[in-house]
Amino acid sequence: MNGFAINGLALRALSRAPLRATLMMLGIVVGIGALTVLNVMGEATRADTMKRFRNMLGTFDTVMVRPGAGKTRGMVSLTNVPPTLKFEDAEAIAQSPEIRQVALLQNAFGVDVKYRDRSDTPAIFGVSANWEQLRGDDVAEGRFISDEDIRAKSRVAVLGAGVVSLLFPGESAVGKTIRIGGVPFQVIGTLPSRGAGPTGASLDDLIAIPVTTASTRLFNRDYLTMIVAQLRNPERADQAVESVRSLLRTRHHIATAALDDFTLTNPAAMLKNVNRMNSILAGLLQGVAILATGIGGLVILGLMLAGVTQRRGAIGVARAVGATRSDILVQFVLEAGWASLAGGLTGIVIGAAIAWLAVRAQNLPMALPLASLSENLAFAILMGFLGGLYPAWRAARVDPVTALRA
C-alpha cells in the first residue's frame, strides 16, 4: 500500500469539495470550541484562586492549626475562636520531627488605630518574628518584628500597605508613633502590597505587632487564633497532620472517642481540587460540549455515508484499477480523520480566542491548559474516526461490478 499517495487522495477528496469538508468539520468545531472555552476559563479561574490563596498564605506546604472543631468560618479572630490553642501548644508542635518551624498568630479585626488626626480600623496581627518570612515576603521599608521584639514585648508595629496609605499619605511611616487601641506603638517597617485574598478582601489592611505584645499589652488574652507549622518535607503532609493531631489531642487531654477541639488543614491538599469542576453548571456545560462533539461525529458519519453512495462509481473504478478493499477502507477513514483533526484544531483556536477575550474582560490570569487541549484534540479525532469507520467499511464492500454497471 502506498500510504502517502492514498492519504493524498483522502486530502484531495476534502479539498476539492470545500463545502462538504466544512460541513464535516462544523459539529466538531462547535463541540471542541465549547470544550476549549470551558477548559481555558476553568484553568484561568483556578489559577486566579490559587494566586489569591498564595497571596494570603505564601506557602501551601504547611499545617494550619485553628482552635475549634471546624466550626469557624472565614478568617479567624479573637472574637470567634474558643480559647483552647495555647502558646505552649505551638512550642510543642515546633518540636515535632515533621515540622521545620511554627509561626504564631493572635489577631483581631476592626481595632481603632490613630496617627495624629487620622484614624483607621485595620486588623491587628500579633505574630511571631518568622511570620512574614513564612509568607514568603519581606518588608517594603524599615524592618520586620525581630525575636528580640518578641522577647522584650516591644511596642513596635509593621504597617500593611493599606494602612500606610490611609495614615501616612505622602509621608514616611517608619519612626512615627501610632496608637493602637490607645496604646502607643512605634512604626518600624511597612509591608508591600499583597493584593486580594480568596474572598476578594484586601490583604493590606493590617498591622503586624509582636505576638507577645499583643497578648500582654493589647488584647490581654493567652490563647492563639492560629498556628502555622511549616513542613520539613512537603511529601509527608499527611504524616505531619497526623503527628500534630496526636500531639495536640494528648496535650488537650481529649478522650479516645471524643472529637478534636482544633482543626488541621494542609492547604496543598485542600487546593489540589479547587475549581477543577466548581459547579453543577460547569459540569452541565461540559456535558453539552461533549454531546456537541459527539453529534459532530454523527455529522461526519452521515456525510461520509452519503459520500459513499455518491462515489460508488469512483470506488468501482478504484477497485478496477487495482485498489484493494483495505486501500478503500484506509482512504475513507483518513478522509474522516483529517476532517475531524482540522475541525478539532479550528475549534481549539476559536475556543481559545473566545476564552482569551473573556479572561481578559474578567482580569483573570491567562492560562493555556495544554493537557486538556490535547485531550480535546484526541477526542475530536476519535469522534471522526468512529464516524468514518462504518462508512469506510461500507465503501470497502462496494461491489465493483454493480458500481460500474451504472
Added chain:
Amino acid sequence: MISLKNIGKIYQRNDGASVVALRDVSFEVQRGEFVTLRGPSGSGKSSLLNIIGCLDRPTSGTFELEGIPLAGLADRELSQIRSRRIGFVFQAFHLLPRSTALENVELPMIYSGRPVDRTKALEALARVGLRDRADHYSAELSGGQQQRVALARALSNDPALILADEPTGNLDSVAGHEVMSLLVSLNEEGRTIVLVTHDDAVAAYANREIRLCDGRVIEDRSARAESISGEAAQ
C-alpha cells in the same frame, strides 16, 4: 494469455431467484489478439468481461490469465493482478470529476503500491494526444477527450491486456473513431484487447469476434480468415 474452460456464472437475485448469465463458456485468447465480444443485451458478454477482468469470479469452470489459475486468489492478489496486468475502459468513462486529467491517469499508480511516476503519466496522456490537457478537470473535457483520458489511465501501469466495455457507446462517430484508432495502435504494439460492443462498425476494427447468446458462445470467427470456426477448430 486468456484461457477459459467451461465457465459458468449464476447470479443470485435479491428476490432469491437465480439467473444464469454464462453456461459452459470455453475459449482461449492469444497474446496480441483483438477480440470483440458481441451479443444482445443479457447475453452475458459483460459478465464474461468482468470475469476476465478479475472483478468477478465464475461460479464454475477454470480461468487462467497468463498461465495463472485465478480460482482461490484473495482480494489483495486479484487487486494486484488488475493493477499491474489489466487496463479497463468503460462506456461511461468513470473519470473522477473533481480531479484533473493527470490525477485520473495517476490513480492506478497510487493503488499499485509503487511510487507515482508523473513522467510516465504525462507520457500516457501524450500517447492519447492530451498532453496539453493534463491540468484540466475531467468535467471540462469533451466526451471523446474524457474517453481518451480513460484510455491513458488504462495505460498508466503498462498492462498487457486492455478490456473495454462499449468504449464508444457514449461517443459520436468521430470521437468513437479516434478511440478505436488508439485501441488499434495499442493492439499493434502487442497488447491484447478484449472489447464488448454491439456496434458493427466497432467490431470491424477487431480481428476476432466471439458471439454470445443466452450465456453461450454461439460463434467464434476470425475476421481475417473470413471463416466461421467453432470451438473445436481452436
